[in-house]
Amino acid sequence: MxxxxxxxxxxxxxxxxxxxxxxxxxxxxxxxxDGLGGSPPVTVAYVMLQNDGLDLALREPVTAFQDRAILLGRPDAAQRAAFLERYRAAGIGRMQITVVLEGNRAGLRIADVRPRVLSSAPPSDAALLTPSSAGEAPAIEVVADLDRPVPRLTTKKDPRVPYFSTRQIDLVRGERATLSITAATTKGFYEFEFVATVVSDGHAEELRITAPGGRPFRLTARSRAYRAVYRTSPADGWEPPAVCRRAEGNAC
CATH class of the missing domain: 1.20.5 (Single alpha-helices involved in coiled-coils or other helix-helix interfaces)
Incomplete structure (x- = not known):
C-alpha cells in the first residue's frame, strides 16, 4: 500500500x-x-587582416642567422607568420580588418565597438618589408584613428561622430554581422584590440576582439627612414636589403 x-x-x-x-x-x-550553457552572447566567428600587397615594418633588425635565412629564403606560411610575430611586424599607415560577429541569444544588441590601445611607441624603423608593387586598400566602411586621445569607430564621411552614437546592431541566434574596419595612424606604433559592448538579458557584457591566435593588432606610422629595406614579389621572395641611414639623408 x-x-x-x-x-x-x-x-x-x-x-x-x-x-x-x-x-x-x-x-x-x-x-x-539562453545563458544556461555559459556561452557568451556573441561569438567572434571570423577575423581577417587584409595586408596583402601592403608595406610592413619590423620593430627590431633581423640579425639572427636562422631568421635571416627565413627572411631571404622562401618560408612556408607558418614560418612566415612566426617570423613576423617575433619581430612585431606592423602594417604601415593603415590596415583593414574584417570581423564577423555571430549572435548566441534569441535577441541581443551590440551597443558599441571601440579600439583599445594596449601599448604605443614611436614608429617602427628597423626594417621595411615592401612588395615590388603595393596595392590599394579596399573601400572602407568604418575607420579607427588610433592617434586620437580616445579612439572610436567613425565613418570616413564624418570622422568627428562616433559610428555607434547613432547606430547599433541587433542580432538573433545564428545571425551574423560583418564589420569592415580600417585602422589608421600617422604618428606612432600601436598594439591594440577591439572591445564590443553587448546588451543581452537586461545587462551589458564586454567582448574582446583580437587578431587570429589571440595576438594584438599592430599598426605603425611610416618612418622618415629605415635601417634596412627588403623588397619582395610573389615569384622571387624577399630580396637582400638596401641600407638606408638617416646620416646619409637617404629616406628609403
Whole structure:
C-alpha cells in the first residue's frame, strides 16, 4: 500500500512539473535556454587582416642567422607568420580588418565597438618589408584613428561622430554581422584590440576582439627612414636589403 501511494505521488509530481516546464518554455520560446550553457552572447566567428600587397615594418633588425635565412629564403606560411610575430611586424599607415560577429541569444544588441590601445611607441624603423608593387586598400566602411586621445569607430564621411552614437546592431541566434574596419595612424606604433559592448538579458557584457591566435593588432606610422629595406614579389621572395641611414639623408 505504501509503495502504491508513493508511485501515484511521484506520477502526480512529474505531471505537474511537466505542465510547469511546458508553460515556461512556451512563454519564453528559444530564449528559455539562453545563458544556461555559459556561452557568451556573441561569438567572434571570423577575423581577417587584409595586408596583402601592403608595406610592413619590423620593430627590431633581423640579425639572427636562422631568421635571416627565413627572411631571404622562401618560408612556408607558418614560418612566415612566426617570423613576423617575433619581430612585431606592423602594417604601415593603415590596415583593414574584417570581423564577423555571430549572435548566441534569441535577441541581443551590440551597443558599441571601440579600439583599445594596449601599448604605443614611436614608429617602427628597423626594417621595411615592401612588395615590388603595393596595392590599394579596399573601400572602407568604418575607420579607427588610433592617434586620437580616445579612439572610436567613425565613418570616413564624418570622422568627428562616433559610428555607434547613432547606430547599433541587433542580432538573433545564428545571425551574423560583418564589420569592415580600417585602422589608421600617422604618428606612432600601436598594439591594440577591439572591445564590443553587448546588451543581452537586461545587462551589458564586454567582448574582446583580437587578431587570429589571440595576438594584438599592430599598426605603425611610416618612418622618415629605415635601417634596412627588403623588397619582395610573389615569384622571387624577399630580396637582400638596401641600407638606408638617416646620416646619409637617404629616406628609403
Amino acid at each position: 505504501i509503495a502504491w501511494v508513493a508511485g501515484i505521488a511521484a506520477a502526480v509530481i512529474g505531471t505537474a512539473s511537466g505542465v510547469v516546464f511546458t508553460g515556461w518554455f512556451n512563454s519564453l520560446g528559444p530564449a528559455a535556454f
